[in-house]
Amino acid sequence: MTVEFRELRRSFGGTVALDGLSLKIEQGELIALLGPSGCGKTTALRCVAGFERPDTGAVFIDGADVTRVPANRRDAGMVFQSYSLFPNLNVRDNVAFGLRVRRRPTSERHDRAAELLELVGLGGFGERYPHQLSGGQQQRVALARALALQPKVLLLDEPLSALDAKVRVSLREEIRRLQLELGITTIFVTHDQEEALSVADRVAVLKSGRLEQVGSPAEVYDRPSTPFVAEFVGTMNHLPGRVTGSTVEVFGQILPLDGTAPGEEVDVLVRPEAVRVTPSEDGHGFILASSFRGSIARLRVQLDGGGEVLADVPGHEAVRLAPGLKVDVTLVERPVLTAERTAVAAPVEPVG
Amino acid sequence: MAGVTWRRITLGVAVVYFLVPLAIAVWFTVYNESQGFSLGAYGRIVSAPGFGESLLKSLLLGAAVIVLVLLLALPALLAVRLGAPGLRPVLETITTLPLIVPPITYVVGIANALRGGTDALAATPFWQTLISIQDEDFPVVLVLAYVMLALPFAYRSLDTGLRAIDVRTLVEAARNLGASWPYVLFRVILPNLRSAVASAGFLSLALVMGEYTIAALMGYRTFPVWIVTISGNDGQLSVALSVLSLGLIWLLLLTLSGAGRKAK
Numbered sequence: 001m002t003v004e005f006r007e008l009r010r011s012f013g014g015t016v017a018l019d020g021l022s023l024k025i026e027q028g029e030l031i032a033l034l035g036p037s038g039c040g041k042t043t044a045l046r047c048v049a050g051f052e053r054p055d056t057g058a059v060f061i062d063g064a065d066v067t068r069v070p071a072n073r074r075d076a077g078m079v080f081q082s083y084s085l086f087p088n089l090n091v092r093d094n095v096a097f098g099l100r101v102r103r104r105p106t107s108e109r110h111d112r113a114a115e116l117l118e119l120v121g122l123g124g125f126g127e128r129y130p131h132q133l134s135g136g137q138q139q140r141v142a143l144a145r146a147l148a149l150q151p152k153v154l155l156l157d158e159p160l161s162a163l164d165a166k167v168r169v170s171l172r173e174e175i176r177r178l179q180l181e182l183g184i185t186t187i188f189v190t191h192d193q194e195e196a197l198s199v200a201d202r203v204a205v206l207k208s209g210r211l212e213q214v215g216s217p218a219e220v221y222d223r224p225s226t227p228f229v230a231e232f233v234g235t236m237n238h239l240p241g242r243v244t245g246s247t248v249e250v251f252g253q254i255l256p257l258d259g260t261a262p263g264e265e266v267d268v269l270v271r272p273e274a275v276r277v278t279p280s281e282d283g284h285g286f287i288l289a290s291s292f293r294g295s296i297a298r299l300r301v302q303l304d305g306g307g308e309v310l311a312d313v314p315g316h317e318a319v320r321l322a323p324g325l326k327v328d329v330t331l332v333e334r335p336v337l338t339a340e341r342t343a344v345a346a347p348v349e350p351v352g
Numbered sequence: 353m354a355g356v357t358w359r360r361i362t363l364g365v366a367v368v369y370f371l372v373p374l375a376i377a378v379w380f381t382v383y384n385e386s387q388g389f390s391l392g393a394y395g396r397i398v399s400a401p402g403f404g405e406s407l408l409k410s411l412l413l414g415a416a417v418i419v420l421v422l423l424l425a426l427p428a429l430l431a432v433r434l435g436a437p438g439l440r441p442v443l444e445t446i447t448t449l450p451l452i453v454p455p456i457t458y459v460v461g462i463a464n465a466l467r468g469g470t471d472a473l474a475a476t477p478f479w480q481t482l483i484s485i486q487d488e489d490f491p492v493v494l495v496l497a498y499v500m501l502a503l504p505f506a507y508r509s510l511d512t513g514l515r516a517i518d519v520r521t522l523v524e525a526a527r528n529l530g531a532s533w534p535y536v537l538f539r540v541i542l543p544n545l546r547s548a549v550a551s552a553g554f555l556s557l558a559l560v561m562g563e564y565t566i567a568a569l570m571g572y573r574t575f576p577v578w579i580v581t582i583s584g585n586d587g588q589l590s591v592a593l594s595v596l597s598l599g600l601i602w603l604l605l606l607t608l609s610g611a612g613r614k615a616k
Contacts, residue, residue: 049524049528050527051524051527070527071524071527071528072527072528072529072530072531072532073530074528076528077528077529078524078525078528080521080524080525082518082521083518083521084518084521084522084524084525085525086522086525086526086540086544087517087544088543088544097526097529097531098529098530101526101529101530101531101535102530142525145525145529146528149529149530
C-alpha cells in the first residue's frame with residue numbers, strides 16, 4: 001500500500017502548517033517525517049488519519065483519494081504521542097477494541113488480542129488495566145491495538161517522546177522489527193533526528209510545511225541538500241570561509257564546494273567527525289572542554305583567531321586530548337556545504 | 353496530635369449542628385405527650401390522598417430531567433472541547449445564567465410564553481402540542497424548566513469529569529479504530545465519565561425533588577407541592593414528611609453514587 005501527499009495545504013488561523021507538501025511513500029516502507037515543532041509533520045500525519053482535512057490538495061492511500069473519507073472509515077492504524085489506551089478497558093479489550101466495533105465474535109477477538117500481545121512481548125498482560133502498566137508497556141499495547149485490524153498503513157505520532165531514553169531506544173528497535181516482519185507501510189513522525197536516522201528507510205525533513213529533503217538516512221546526513229537540513233540533522237560547525245571559483249578556503253585549507261555558495265564570504269558547514277585534532281606545541285587552538293560519550297569524545301576547541309570548533313575523536317583518544325592542550329585543527333578533504341555568513345561563527349547543536 | 357484533636361472537635365460540632373435538629377424532628381414524629389410512642393404519623397403519610405401519585409410524578413420528572421440535561425450538556429461540552437475551545441467561556445457563562453435569574457422570573461416568563469403561544473397557535477395543529485406539554489400527569493413544560501435549572505450543576509460536574517481524561521486522544525483513538533460518533537459517545541466517553549454523570553444526575557434529581565416555587569405557581573402537584581398542601585394542618589405529619597423525603601432522597605443519592613463508584 002502506498003501513501004501519497006499531493007500539494008497539501010493547511011493553515012490554522014494565520015499559521016501555515018502545510019504549505020504545498022508533496023511526498024510519496026512506497027509500499028512496505030518506513031518513512032520518518034522529521035522537523036522542528038510547528039513544521040507540519042504531525043498535521044500531515046493527521047491528514048492521513050482523517051483528523052485534519054487539508055484546505056487544498058489530496059491524500060491518497062493505495063491510489064484512492066481518501067481526503068474526504070471520515071476518520072473511522074480509513075484503513076490506517078495510529079499510535080499517539082500521549083497515552084491513549086481506554087482507561088475503563090483491560091489490555092485485552094483495548095487491543096480488541098477495533099474488532100469489537102466491527103462486531104467480530106468474542107473468540108476471534110480474544111485470539112487476535114492474545115496473538116498481538118505476544119507479538120509486542122506482552123503475552124499474559126491481557127487482564128491488566130492501563131494504569132497498571134509502565135509508559136513503555138502502554139505504548140506497546142497501543143501498537144498492538146493499532147495493528148489488530150491489519151491496517152494498510154501504520155501511523156506513529158511521536159510514540160516514544162513520553163518515554164525515558166533507554167525504553168525509547170529498545171522500543172524503536174522493536175517497532176522497526178515488527179514493521180519489517182509485517183511489511184506494513186509506516187509513517188513515523190518525530191522531532192528526534194537520531195530516532196529518524198536509526199529506524200527509517202527514508203527520512204523526509206520538513207520545514208515550515210514544506211519538504212526540504214527526502215532520502216535515505218545516510219544521504220540526508222552526509223549530503224544535506226540545504227543548510228537547514230544540515231543543521232537540523234546532526235551537529236554542524238559554522239566556520240568562516242572565502243570562496244574562489246568552485247573551492248573554498250577555510251583554516252588555510254582549500255576544499256571543493258558542494259553546490260553553489262551564497263556569496264564570497266561564507267560559513268562553511270562541517271560535521272564534528274570531519275574535523276581532525278592533532279596535538280601540536282605551536283597549534284592555532286587549544287582544547288576548551290571534552291565530553292566523553294563512550295565510543296567517541298566530543299571536543300570543544302577554542303581557536304586563536306576567535307570562534308570555536310566541535311570535533312569528534314575516538315573515545316580512547318580522550319585521555320590524550322585533555323582540556324588545555326594546544327592543538328592543530330584540520331578538516332577532512334571532501335566537498336563542503338556553505339551557508340550565508342552569520343554574525344557569530346559558533347557551532348550549532350541540534351535540539352533533542 | 354493537635355490536628356487530630358481539632359478534627360474531632362470540628363466533626364463533633366458538625367454532627368451536633370446537623371444531627372441534633374434531625375433527631376429532634378424524628379422524636380417529634382414518633383412521640384407525643386398524650387399518646388406516647390407511635391408511628392402513626394408515618395402511617396398517615398402513606399394513606400394520605402395523592403402521596404404515591406405526586407411522588408411518582410416527581411420521580412418521573414427527575415428521570416426525564418436527568419436524561420435531557422445529559423443529552424444536552426454532554427454533546428455540547430464535547431463539541432466545544434474538540435471543535436471550538438475558544439467558545440468555552442461563552443458556554444460557561446450561558447450555563448451560569450440559570451443560577452442568577454430567580455425562579456419567579458421563570459414562572460412569569462413561562463406563563464407569558466404559554467399564554468402568547470396559545471393565542472398564536474390556536475388555529476394550528478401545534479395548539480395540541482402546546483396543550484399536551486402542560487398535561488397535569490406529566491408536565492413536559494416543567495421538565496423544560498427544570499432542565500434549565502439543572503444545567504449549571506450538570507455542566508460543572510461533567511466539565512470536571514472531562515478535565516480528568518484526555519478526551520481528544522481517546523476520541524481520536526476510537527475513531528481511528530473504526531468507531532462511529534454515537535459509539536464514541538456511549539462506549540468510550542460515557543464509561544470513563546461515570547462518576548461525573550452520576551453526580552450530575554443526583555444533583556439534578558435533588559433539585560427536582562426539592563423545587564417548590566415553579567411547580568406551585570404553575571399549579572402542578574409535584575411531591576414538594578403535595579408536602580406543603582397536605583401538611584398545612586397537621587404538624588406531626590408535616591415533619592414526618594420532611595424526615596421521610598430526606599431519607600428517600602438520601603437513598604436515591606447513595607444508589608446513584610454507588611453506580612458511579614462501581615466503574616472505578
